[in-house]
Amino acid sequence: MVIALGGNAMTASDGSASPQDQRRAVEGAMRHAAALIAMGHQVVLTHGNGPQVGNLLLKNQLAADVVPPVPLDWCGAQTQATIGTLILNALEGRAAVVVTRTLVDPADPAFHDPVKPIGRYFAEAEARRFMELGQTWRRFEKGWRRVVPSPEPLQILDAPAVAALMAAGFVVVAAGGGGVPVVRDREGRLTGVEAVIDKDLVATLLARTVRAASLVIATDVPHAVMGFGTAHARPIGPITASELRELQAAGHFAEGSMGPKVEAALRFVEHGGDKAVITSLENIAEAVAGRAGTVVRK
Secondary structure (H helix, E strand, O other): OEEEEOHHHOOOOOOOOOHHHHHHHHHHHHHHHHHHHHOOOOOEEEEOOHHHHHHHHHHHHHOOOOOOOOOHHHHHHHHHHHHHHHHHHHHOOOEEEEOOEEEOOOOOHHHHOOOEEEEEEEOHHHHHHHHOOOOOEEEEOOEEEEEEOOOOOOEEOOHHHHHHHHHOOOEEEEOHHHOEEEEEOOOOOEEEOOOOOOHHHHHHHHHHHOOOOEEEEEEOOOOOEEOOOOOOOEEOOEEEHHHHHHHHHOOOOOOOOOHHHHHHHHHHHHOOOOEEEEEEHHHHHHHHOOOOOEEEEO
């Protein structure tokens, strides 16, 4: 199974991303993953990296007059290695981290309309300073924030390394943060791009690529919810993919929160996966057994 860990698995409950808080949060998350491994499941792990990339971007901005800011694809690679190391230390077993690249199309429409906000809010003067470096910033209610493209993931380029490590008995950590976004130029050469790929959609692509039977999307709530925020809200338990598609079409899942997770679960099952689960870290084992969480099947 592929387990996709949300940002809550990498930070303290209040969102703090200090090194100590991140280490404690990862150790807690790995206790749940280790329980599944001990039950005999072959596990591949992937994870979010939003707070970590946000911190690196802030360092870029604060030190821009001293050292050149590094590109976003470098930030993604750095956080894959850092979070991966924390996971390795927490698991203490036969585990490995693959710094993973995700191929995207340079002609993807997202590159012409960057809408994914990243990093912190800044005053207009500071934002314009970075706009002069070629970055795109937009004004929001709380201030100015950088926005980047979020293209569709096409291929996980380092999947063969993941498969080889799986075959050798390793618990593999791969495609963290949606993978390092890369494109091919006309000569076939790979280069990184300033983009962020949705981590849940990449988790689906990873699960399909390694032929996982199950995809588990661990978040901070025990279920997806129908009618969230209304008097008619109710948790969604076992459900078919077609039923969940109908709820999605009716607008039950917000784009900025549960929407990508529902879409990832649907894509996995609709492309041949046995089941997809959306649940909290604490409920993973029960959800895998079908006794908790939102469990999506054909």
